[in-house]
Amino acid sequence: MKVSERLALVDKIGRELQTRFTFGERDDYLTAWGIARPENVGVNSKWVYSRAALAPQPLSKVIEIAGDLGIDAAGTESNAPANWRDTKLFRLFISHISQEKVKATRLKECLATYGISGFVAHDDIHPTLEWQDEITRALFHMDAFIAMHTRGFSASTWTQQEVGFAVARGVKIVSLRMGEDPTGFIGRRQALPRLQKRAEDIAKEVHELLSEDPRTKDRLASAKTSAIDDDEIPF
Template identity: 60%
Template sequence: MQRRFGYSEIDAFLAEFGISPPGNVSSNSKWVYSKVALSGVAEDVLLGIAAELDLISRGAGFASVTEPRNWIGTRLVRLFISHISKDKLKATRLKDCLLPYGISGFVAHEDIHPTLEWQSEIERALHTMDAFIAVHTPGFSASFWTQQEVGFAVGRGVKVISFKMGEDPTGFISKQQALARRDRSAEEIAKEIDQLLSEDPRTAERLKQAKASLAPSPQRDDIPF
């Protein structure tokens, strides 16, 4: 960091990982400043920082951290929520309603910090997700990006849920029975997603462990669904 950043840039970079600027540092060295800031930080967060700085060589005998920023250190089930940009608020609303069930959603338009390379963060989420949900709003099947995400999920063999919200699933996942929106609220849909994940052997045990680690958290209810 001392070679790449100034002091204010170090603070901004570390803030992305929830690390506050250090207090009084009796040195004019950015190396010392960074060392003090990182003192006591959890190992998984340090590895995430190292990966972001390209200090970890993936696949060469070194530790590999590929989680996106919002999943680093999580014990919850990691659910990739695939959606088109115009419906990001619907995806965010669903994400908020899933959290009480021990499910941490990844919504690209919300979870990627402006200073992080967006495509790399999406790839990290796809590589480390436990399950995948496609939010089939009108225009989903025409999106180049969402179709790539669907193909990635099918190729990895993770649990895939098709959520029909105005458009029928197409392609590889069209043969699966879709979860229908009907007139149900986001809370009701989240409950059914929880049920689907709890019944699938690929996610059941992880979901059980995730629920055991839960702490109460507030929900947002200001986004229409």
């Protein structure tokens, strides 16, 4: 495994621990693997803390932890979807039916101002790439998930599989009610109503939700800092 791939795998594990566990649970999990508390880590971030703890560990242990968490050791940055391979922005999967790709793309554009890189299948998959594989890569690498519940969303096999993937991974899920109510596993979640709001308004609300949720706030803050440093946010 290349050094860059090892670092990417450590980063992936750190994000998974941030999403899945509380601070206490994270400590218990790392301790169970015989990993000591890292020194001189003054950032109150599960993601940064976990990376610092995992960085000096043997590669064999890192790969074993990845397997325990259900992370493919080959699923590193080099295997991320094309539009996410070279970005430090927050990765948000935007689930939508094909008829609503214009609205999904518009939402993606508005979210970019907050350091959020949206994945819209009908917009981000290059013609030369296998589209099903590229969607799967995005689902494995996403930091959070938003479902655009327009009419027909619940009847789509593809969107329902995407929702199921997000539920199984335990990532933050935002439901946007745009003609349909959430159903199935996410039916009990309170959805954001479309009402008369424009894409800019919805993007602001999504940003606020991600900024407040313990599973995403640290990652989003880090992404926004990187975006400012690297000038990744579109002008």
